[in-house]
Amino acid sequence: MQWLADATLVIRECGDELDWDRLFEQTEKRRLLLPVRETLLYVKEALHAPVPDALLQKMKHAPVSRLERMEFRTYTNPPDGFLGWLPLFWFYYLRTAQSPSDGRLRARFLGFPRYLQRRWGMEHLWDVGLHALSKGVQIMRRPFSAKPPG
Numbered sequence: 001m002q003w004l005a006d007a008t009l010v011i012r013e014c015g016d017e018l019d020w021d022r023l024f025e026q027t028e029k030r031r032l033l034l035p036v037r038e039t040l041l042y043v044k045e046a047l048h049a050p051v052p053d054a055l056l057q058k059m060k061h062a063p064v065s066r067l068e069r070m071e072f073r074t075y076t077n078p079p080d081g082f083l084g085w086l087p088l089f090w091f092y093y094l095r096t097a098q099s100p101s102d103g104r105l106r107a108r109f110l111g112f113p114r115y116l117q118r119r120w121g122m123e124h125l126w127d128v129g130l131h132a133l134s135k136g137v138q139i140m141r142r143p144f145s146a147k148p149p150g
Contacts, residue, residue, distance in 0.1 A: 007039065008049040020055045024062075033064050034072040084135055089116060 044051040
């Protein structure tokens with residue numbers, strides 16, 4: 001929550017010097033329209049930061065890909081289902097790992113197991129599959145292992 005107060009302070013202190021057009025361009029370039037828009041909307045409404053309405057409207061009407069929507073949904077909703085945290089790790093990997101930037105999904109997909117191997121501190125690549133399967137089974141068992149109330 002501290003970062004919200006920090007963002008509000010920066011917006012207030014910079015005043016007219018804040019380059020909102022550049023913020024929009026960088027946000028669009030980095031495919032961060034949804035989280036940045038929601039954050040700016042929140043600091044405007046809840047913390048009364050002077051965020052221009054024109055910027056929020058521009059962000060609202062800017063095109064957002066299906067992948068960006070899926071990423072935003074993944075970050076803002078708790079993981080559930082057989083895949084658990086894997087979708088979150090996938091999007092984090094796409095943003096941070098040294099993977100091809102030309103959009104070759106196949107090359108990125110093939111690097112993901114190595115990323116998980118490093119993230120989970122596993123010695124062998126094949127351990128990743130076993131670990132992921134084990135976690136998936138644990139997640140699927142949860143509804144059946146819950147004790148009935150009372």
